Amino acid sequence: MNTSSGILAERYSTIGPHALTRILGNMPAGIISRIWGLRGPCMTVNTACASGLHCIGEGFRMIQNNEADLVVTGACESPLNAWIIAAFCRLRALCTQFNDTPEKASRPFDSLRKGFVLSEGAAAVVLQAWPPPDSFLVESFIETPKPIAEVIGFGRSGDAHHLVAPDTTGNGALRSMLNAFKDSKLEHFSQIGHINCHATSTPIGDLTELSAIAQIFGEYFTPQYHTPVVINSIKGHLGHCLAAAGAIETVYSALSVNQNRICGNLNLHNPISIYELMEVLKSNSSSSTSISFNEKCIDLFKNYAVLPRHDEIQVAWPDSHRRIVMTNSFGFGGTNGTLLISEWTD
Template sequence: MTSVLATGLGMISPLGADCKTSFAAALAGQSAIRRASAELSAGLPDLLMAPAAAEPLPLLESGYAGSDRAAQFALAAAQEAMADAGISQAPADAGRFGVFVGVGFGGAHTLDAMYARYCATLGGDENNRRRAAVVHPLSVPRMMANAPGALISLRYGLRGMGNTYSVACASSAIAAGEAMRAIRHGYLDAALVVGTEAMLTPGSMVAWNALRVMARVHAVDPAASCRPFDRARSGFVLGEGAAALVLESRVRAERRGARARAELAGYGASADAGHLTQPAQAGQAAAMRQALAQADMEPGQIQYVNAHGTATEVGDVVESQAIAEVFGSASRQLAVSSTKAVHGHLIGAAGALELALAIMALESGSIPPTAHLLDPDPRCTLDYVPLEARHGCRIEAVMSNSFAFGGSNACLIARRAEP
């Protein structure tokens, strides 16, 4: 089976408008988390958000103004990844080049705006009331979950097989893993993988708030409200943005002289079949073991894990125990961090974003910290790289975990691409 190389990375995240600035902010532990605006909070006090550092539309060609924000983020991240890979529009082998997208809840902005208009118009003056049922004819193709994938495929003329995976917080980790498999098994020679999410809308915010998983505002510094693995953690902060990776078979990449940023070497996926929202150690461990087996690696060969680390009470403990179970004695030399402390939880985009950050750690030898980790939960016993980045590390391989509501677990391993 051919090995699969990552030859391009892109992102537009709460930390920055591109990979370089986002990774630098992650290393610096610079939090993008802030109080949510009044328009987003529906009168609820103390909601937090991690908005993207840049608007996506000005980064794109004109014509995407009506597209859902999730699609705009996806296009912006894809653009950087394709440029990074040095691939221009419609490659000659476009039929062997697919688009794989992960999104938790596509079209949230379109749907929210549609309902907001509907309700406002129905409740408005009599002259306008009849207009309530007149909605934009592209509402459906804008809000459909596969809109980002469709627009990317159109934009670059990519005609190979591809899919949109909606697996909550594991969406784009699974998109990356499935794309890797499709290339390994010979269905494709290349894939553009994108994770995207844009649901900082009033409707989404009140729904997430109702689930009681959102972080409380830190009394002194709202930016420090998301505290993975800390005793004082209280949940996550919803973020928005997208990340993209260009994956190619080694043969294709070598033929065109592409620079490999990493090899995507292992993918594991499992289902807990236990609880709708609560994580399970066994399922998470199973995903990690599968990824290691597929990469033909021992736990001791991984130096850094970008944890799912959502800063929920149960999630951080279960993930720590699962990592300890899988890595055994090797966990003593393992660095584990959750960058969600600074970029928030990008749900469908989280897997691709965190994989890309982990790959940049692999390339640079610099490990981003778990920001705001002052007082570790005694049940979380790993080395979480608290507060400060670690530089000059010798990193051969990294792991990125993504564990979703619904009990879907995904684990990806990237390693140095041997020449």
């Protein structure tokens, strides 16, 4: 008899000695720490679908604050069971269309998007102070490999709006992206050539995220640089891996700047229209100044945002001096996170 059955039957003597440690959220971090002898900060981040990205961001902060020289970060999720599927169905979050062609169900930014496709996965990222401190080199006795990419900014925010729905003004997503941008010390937003979105293929979420990006364009984009920004979501390829999504998409972002490749948007045939974006921005406007600003947002977004379509399997990075990607993760509870990742330059 397993633990759950024992509790339901009130046969508590059947509960095993490891029942408690099996349910504690910090046990994976504790086990990894013990196996590898990692004696620095040891913790677990639980922020729903933003967990993976927040975990990597916290590791970045530890290195910035001289709390650690090397941090193992990552996330995993295995939600493909009846309970989880039923729970998301009750929230009407999952796509119930395309049952005969399930490969078409996850379609971020597309006009036919009806909800996300549940998936599972895991990813880990090793962050290291660079150049490595002398003490680290002495203790490791190994040659340190060249970095794949560089984390240059981390931002967070809270919607303070709804437990499971995003703030439709896009303000929470906007502040998360701006916090990462300011943390990076970049001179202008036009230095960012690619935005890897959280977009999960939901009607409200995808539109809200694009409206937040449009608002950033209006406030911070510098058009004289004439550099397009490629916008995508890899959830059309992978589905939504929940807590693991941010870690997996950070790996994608690092490899993107490293290998000079950007994934297209699978199943994107008819993107969210400029009219839809304008309606979202107008709903948040209360003055003629705001209306003028909204028109500026839409004009810049229309001219400089590029959303690769379904048949564009991969696209090249825009011409720029340095490849920099922004990646977003948002979670239930109104929690938001953004990382800025740059190609590694010696």
